[in-house]
Amino acid sequence: MKNDVLIIGAGGAGLTAALHAKEKGASVRVLTKEYPTRSQTCMAQGGINAALGNNGEDSIESHIANTLKSAHGMANEDAVRHLCENAPDAVKWLDSIGVCFSRDKDAKIAQRSLGGASSPRACHAQDYTGLKILHSLYDKCLSEGIEILNEKFLLDVITDNGEVCGVSVLDIRSGEVEVYESKSVIVATGGYSRVYDKYSTNSTASTGDGIVSALRAGAKLKDMAFVQFHPTGLKNSSILISESARGAGGYLINSKGERFVNELRPRDEVARAINEQVLKGEEVFLDIRHLGEEFINEELPQERKLAKLYENIDPLTDLIPIKPVAHYTMGGIEVDKNSSTCIKGLYAAGECANHGVHGANRLGGNSLLELIVFGKQAGQSAAAYALAHNAAHRAAENIDVNKYAQRDDENAIELDFYKIKEEIGELFYKNVGIVRCEKDLLLAQDTIKEIQSKLHLMGAVDTSKIYNTNRIEFLEFKNILELCAYVVREALDIKESCGAHYRVD
Amino acid sequence: MKITIQRESLHSYEVDLADPTLLEVLNEIKHTQDSSLVYASGCRSSICGSCSMRANGREVLACSYKVQEGDLIEPLKNVSVIRDLVVDMDKALSFNAKAKAWSLVSGEVNPVTQENEKINEVQSDCILCGSCYSACPVYAVNGEFLGPFSLTRVWKYVSDVREDDIKEKIDTIQTNGVWDCTLCNECTLVCPQDISSKADIEKLRARSVMQGHEDPSFASFGNNFNSGFGFDGSPVF
Numbered sequence: 001m002k003n004d005v006l007i008i009g010a011g012g013a014g015l016t017a018a019l020h021a022k023e024k025g026a027s028v029r030v031l032t033k034e035y036p037t038r039s040q041t042c043m044a045q046g047g048i049n050a051a052l053g054n055n056g057e058d059s060i061e062s063h064i065a066n067t068l069k070s071a072h073g074m075a076n077e078d079a080v081r082h083l084c085e086n087a088p089d090a091v092k093w094l095d096s097i098g099v100c101f102s103r104d105k106d107a108k109i110a111q112r113s114l115g116g117a118s119s120p121r122a123c124h125a126q127d128y129t130g131l132k133i134l135h136s137l138y139d140k141c142l143s144e145g146i147e148i149l150n151e152k153f154l155l156d157v158i159t160d161n162g163e164v165c166g167v168s169v170l171d172i173r174s175g176e177v178e179v180y181e182s183k184s185v186i187v188a189t190g191g192y193s194r195v196y197d198k199y200s201t202n203s204t205a206s207t208g209d210g211i212v213s214a215l216r217a218g219a220k221l222k223d224m225a226f227v228q229f230h231p232t233g234l235k236n237s238s239i240l241i242s243e244s245a246r247g248a249g250g251y252l253i254n255s256k257g258e259r260f261v262n263e264l265r266p267r268d269e270v271a272r273a274i275n276e277q278v279l280k281g282e283e284v285f286l287d288i289r290h291l292g293e294e295f296i297n298e299e300l301p302q303e304r305k306l307a308k309l310y311e312n313i314d315p316l317t318d319l320i321p322i323k324p325v326a327h328y329t330m331g332g333i334e335v336d337k338n339s340s341t342c343i344k345g346l347y348a349a350g351e352c353a354n355h356g357v358h359g360a361n362r363l364g365g366n367s368l369l370e371l372i373v374f375g376k377q378a379g380q381s382a383a384a385y386a387l388a389h390n391a392a393h394r395a396a397e398n399i400d401v402n403k404y405a406q407r408d409d410e411n412a413i414e415l416d417f418y419k420i421k422e423e424i425g426e427l428f429y430k431n432v433g434i435v436r437c438e439k440d441l442l443l444a445q446d447t448i449k450e451i452q453s454k455l456h457l458m459g460a461v462d463t464s465k466i467y468n469t470n471r472i473e474f475l476e477f478k479n480i481l482e483l484c485a486y487v488v489r490e491a492l493d494i495k496e497s498c499g500a501h502y503r504v505d
Numbered sequence: 506m507k508i509t510i511q512r513e514s515l516h517s518y519e520v521d522l523a524d525p526t527l528l529e530v531l532n533e534i535k536h537t538q539d540s541s542l543v544y545a546s547g548c549r550s551s552i553c554g555s556c557s558m559r560a561n562g563r564e565v566l567a568c569s570y571k572v573q574e575g576d577l578i579e580p581l582k583n584v585s586v587i588r589d590l591v592v593d594m595d596k597a598l599s600f601n602a603k604a605k606a607w608s609l610v611s612g613e614v615n616p617v618t619q620e621n622e623k624i625n626e627v628q629s630d631c632i633l634c635g636s637c638y639s640a641c642p643v644y645a646v647n648g649e650f651l652g653p654f655s656l657t658r659v660w661k662y663v664s665d666v667r668e669d670d671i672k673e674k675i676d677t678i679q680t681n682g683v684w685d686c687t688l689c690n691e692c693t694l695v696c697p698q699d700i701s702s703k704a705d706i707e708k709l710r711a712r713s714v715m716q717g718h719e720d721p722s723f724a725s726f727g728n729n730f731n732s733g734f735g736f737d738g739s740p741v742f
Contacts, residue, residue: 035594037633038553098608098665100622100629107616125629131552132629136608139658143607150595173587203547239550306550309569418536462541467588470540 003029004386006182008154008210011039013350014188015137016375018146026383031152036138040190040203044130045242046114047122049365050087055111055120060084062118070116070266071359072499079356083373090372091123099136101125113247114364116266122365127242127302153472154209157217164345175465183386184345186378187214191329191351192483197425200326201233201240207476208483210352214333219341222334222354225490226500228362229271229434230327232286237310238325241303243364245288254282268361268500271324275434285319330358339378349378360499414457417477432488437505445488511579512589527567528556543589554634558590564636564695581639597638604651605677606658610667621666628661630698637692637702649681653692653702660705675716683709684721
């Protein structure tokens with residue numbers, strides 16, 4: 001069956017797009033490489049920004065000003081205005097589909113402080129905000145009978161004569177390549193923080209697959225060098241400790257027990273301050289002991305659980321060892337004010353897209369918001385395009401279905417891509433990380449080029465067709481490699497410091 | 506340390522890691538010893554529900570379970586195994602739609618107080634990992650039983666003050682639903698999010714009775730008893 005709107009990715013942006021495209025009367029299908037509720041969105045803890053003013057005075061203008069300031073002049077003001085103006089309705093809509101937000105004494109949605117915000121603006125559901133939003137969206141999609149097909153890995157966005165006509169995917173379970181035809185396609189596949197491998201808070205699935213597929217199809221990418229490092233990843237596991245811990249009054253201290261930065265500055269500044277301490281040989285800790293048991297159990301239950309499990313410490317009585325790690329990629333597929341890419345019928349939303357709202361540094365609490373606001377926009381735009389579009393493309397005839405799914409040649413596998421992926425992560429954290437200089441960037445670029453030249457010596461060792469995760473991980477590795485080359489090239493081009501891209505030379 | 510994994514047959518592996526989680530051990534095996542080993546994982550912080558499996562017969566999340574010497578690792582039960590430790594969750598997940606576990610709010614949304622919010626806070630922590638279906642002895646013998654996580658999800662919506670019509674939801678869970686559960690509590694014991702589907706099912710039973718439904722086992726007892734009455738209700742001896 002040919003769909004009007006085909007959505008790749010079933011996280012917050014993809015499911016929101018699906019609901020709004022369906023509402024506009026389009027036939028909708030969603031493909032995901034995982035299951036919907038396993039998407040990166042479930043890991044968002046802090047909250048979703050909206051100037052509701054439930055906890056002290058706030059205004060949409062303040063939200064806009066904070067977002068623009070955090071973006072260091074790199075954001076598109078119109079897009080930011082659209083994001084912030086639509087935020088109260090986005091939260092209201094989530095409330096209407098059953099999201100279990102935390103409430104205040106007056107039965108209003110509770111709001112708390114995150115870094116860079118002039119007032120408590122983040123609506124949250126304890127520290128499970130992303131989880132509860134994602135699951136409510138999923139339930140709503142079920143109620144609307146939206147077709148969601150699980151475990152399909154995106155290979156190519158197929159175009160004909162400059163217009164989208166579908167996608168090819170690898171069915172992970174069967175190992176077969178499949179083609180899905182559609183009048184329009186929305187890419188909602190998430191970011192690429194896993195180029196930093198284990199130096200990232202993200203799910204192992206955040207490998208930027210949709211960005212690379214869109215690029216191959218002719219879409220443009222923008223701001224790829226801007227990567228947000230979250231100040232407080234757990235030291236051993238890189239697992240996220242939400243900014244709300246600092247928003248609530250948590251301190252950052254070094255081995256001497258000294259505070260060294262205003263904890264509520266935007267993430268790029270705080271991450272750099274921590275990095276400086278680490279370079280001086282200090283260990284850095286998050287201290288939330290003074291917030292008390294009742295508060296921690298009520299507001300930060302997940303954080304407490306994760307710190308106990310992965311660092312073997314209890315935040316009630318112990319310091320939490322932390323390090324800054326890659327958390328969010330501001331760059332992505334360039335889209336216009338309708339979420340459209342430069343390819344007719346191809347749209348993007350969520351972390352994989354670049355709507356120009358984050359600029360050089362995203363404000364905490366704006367990523368969940370963009371999923372809902374721009375997911376809606378992408379869904380509505382794609383539906384309107386598809387319903388007005390009668391061209392009879394045949395996707396299946398235009399694609400060599402096996403082109404990207406298999407190894408290109410029969411060379412023996414001599415190099416272990418798992419090991420190389422780990423090395424790239426280390427290299428990028430050190431050389432293309434929180435602080436950057438030309439010498440380090442050039443070294444990273446040379447290394448990536450060298451790895452690319454040896455790609456023919458790598459591949460999946462497992463030859464099984466059925467559920468071959470070795471093969472999937474190799475495809476993800478190839479995407480990571482392509483993104484690394486892009487990120488480092490852009491980082492070299494931008495000689496001035498700006499937000500998360502900080503040049504020490 | 507040595508662990509044994511149930512694949513097509515039992516395979517044993519030796520790994521040298523200090524105090525690792527099961528997921529760390531599986532990654533170590535896949536990346537350095539045997540790239541054909543297959544398992545699902547994602548967030549590695551117990552929130553995406555991908556890496557549920559069994560350790561020594563008990564359901565765990567691989568990312569939060571600390572491996573012990575000699576552990577036996579197996580896929581979840583009561584779901585079809587695709588390969589090694591990866592199972593097909595589609596059928597279990599389809600019960601959410603069958604049970605109509607979704608919001609049906611229309612018009613103005615009722616305000617939710619802090620007290621209201623606490624009623625289903627824990628239920629909305631569910632990560633759909635499927636551990637409860639694996640542990641459920643009723644689902645093991647009745648593949649049409651709506652099952653623990655979908656009934657917990659129904660309770661989440663039924664108990665929500667924003668929902669204005671819960672009758673349809675309660676009607677939907679009468680067959681292969683709340684009355685089929687034996688209240689054995691296995692689902693509670695294996696839930697990584699401390700949710701008790703058993704307790705939620707008991708609350709749904711109470712709501713069902715309030716809506717005029719009755720326990721079918723009690724009803725059938727009643728029917729037998731009724732058969733002892735004449736058409737006018739007088740006892741027949």
